[in-house]
Amino acid sequence: MRTLGWTAFFLGSLFSYLGSASAVGAPNILLILVDDQSWNGTSVRMDPNNPLSKSDYYQTPNLEALAAQGMRFSDAYSAAALCSPTRAALLTGRSPAQVRMTSITVPGYLGEAHDGFALTPEPWAGLEVSQPTLPKQVRAADPNYYTAHVGKWHVYPGATQLGFAKNNSGSAWTPEDPAGAFGWANIAADYMSESVVANKPFFIQLDQFAVHAPIVANPATIAKYQALPPGQIHTDPVYAAFTEDLDTSIGTLLSRIDQLGIADNTYVIYASDNGASAGISNNSPLYSGKNNLWEGGIRVPLIIRGPGISPGTVSHVPTSTADLYSTISELAGNTSLPLGVEGASLTPVLFNNG
Numbered sequence: 001m002r003t004l005g006w007t008a009f010f011l012g013s014l015f016s017y018l019g020s021a022s023a024v025g026a027p028n029i030l031l032i033l034v035d036d037q038s039w040n041g042t043s044v045r046m047d048p049n050n051p052l053s054k055s056d057y058y059q060t061p062n063l064e065a066l067a068a069q070g071m072r073f074s075d076a077y078s079a080a081a082l083c084s085p086t087r088a089a090l091l092t093g094r095s096p097a098q099v100r101m102t103s104i105t106v107p108g109y110l111g112e113a114h115d116g117f118a119l120t121p122e123p124w125a126g127l128e129v130s131q132p133t134l135p136k137q138v139r140a141a142d143p144n145y146y147t148a149h150v151g152k153w154h155v156y157p158g159a160t161q162l163g164f165a166k167n168n169s170g171s172a173w174t175p176e177d178p179a180g181a182f183g184w185a186n187i188a189a190d191y192m193s194e195s196v197v198a199n200k201p202f203f204i205q206l207d208q209f210a211v212h213a214p215i216v217a218n219p220a221t222i223a224k225y226q227a228l229p230p231g232q233i234h235t236d237p238v239y240a241a242f243t244e245d246l247d248t249s250i251g252t253l254l255s256r257i258d259q260l261g262i263a264d265n266t267y268v269i270y271a272s273d274n275g276a277s278a279g280i281s282n283n284s285p286l287y288s289g290k291n292n293l294w295e296g297g298i299r300v301p302l303i304i305r306g307p308g309i310s311p312g313t314v315s316h317v318p319t320s321t322a323d324l325y326s327t328i329s330e331l332a333g334n335t336s337l338p339l340g341v342e343g344a345s346l347t348p349v350l351f352n353n354g
Helices: 002-023 061-069 083-092 134-141 178-197 219-226 237-260 321-332
Strands: 028-034 071-073 146-151 166-168 202-207 266-272 302-305 313-315
Touching: 028 178, 028 237, 028 321, 061 237, 061 266, 061 302, 083 134, 083 321, 134 146, 134 202, 134 321, 146 178, 166 178, 178 202, 178 237, 219 237, 237 266, 266 321
Parallel strands: 028 202, 028 266, 071 313, 146 166, 146 202
Antiparallel strands: 071 302, 266 302
């Protein structure tokens, strides 16, 4: 009886939430995927039980605010240890093995020798244009959705070919705008404004190049870290500055959401495509880094904020990048998943305090 009582309570609460969500219309969804950021690569303690799950040097106040307003996942894993396969998993909800994208995306490219094992060449032409990709899933839920991709792509074929209505990958790299992080954030923010003016819900995917090598940063931010004592684990002032510059770009987006008055109906999802290169940022206490399937290569930050998610909560449920496909599909209102999808929706976790 007690089990049934709690089940009825939970389902009643969930249906009540879904009813209130539908009353305000389809939610906006902003997905931010950053590049090569490790599990301990921010000032957010990803696991409250582990003080080493955050940096002892890098400062990311905007991500701290995002985590305080939403849910952190202590055991989030990228679908692969390098970018292209992870991005393919995000777009399709399928593992890199299933979509046959386990390395760099250029057709015919097999990369350098992988740990001495021979690779068998196989014809490959990228993801199929006919696949029910994530932006297609969102628009299947509501054709009114405004879909746009901004920033680094690194999947073949292009973003508009795979379902995004708009794509903008142009952002100048300058010393004042490292890796184009500020420019891309402004473009994504303007897309949000454009959709609100058009009275359309949006799904915007922003793929930042930061904090991928080459390591660059705003000179003023570098000076800040040069004046600070280094940590025991993280010591590079330029990488620390690069990390904070990326965080500043996140602040631009969060501020625009507040200015537009849409925070109550907007999901913000923050994730990394894989861990940091071990020679660039120390992933300790995790072993190894990017390009390796040890924890340092695939355990990453994941933070989600939005309606129905209790602030300051933590989930220890293991997740994969492929789960974001199913999660975003359901948040947009599409609970029908194509055959072959391997990711599971995280909504039962998000709406149940982790």
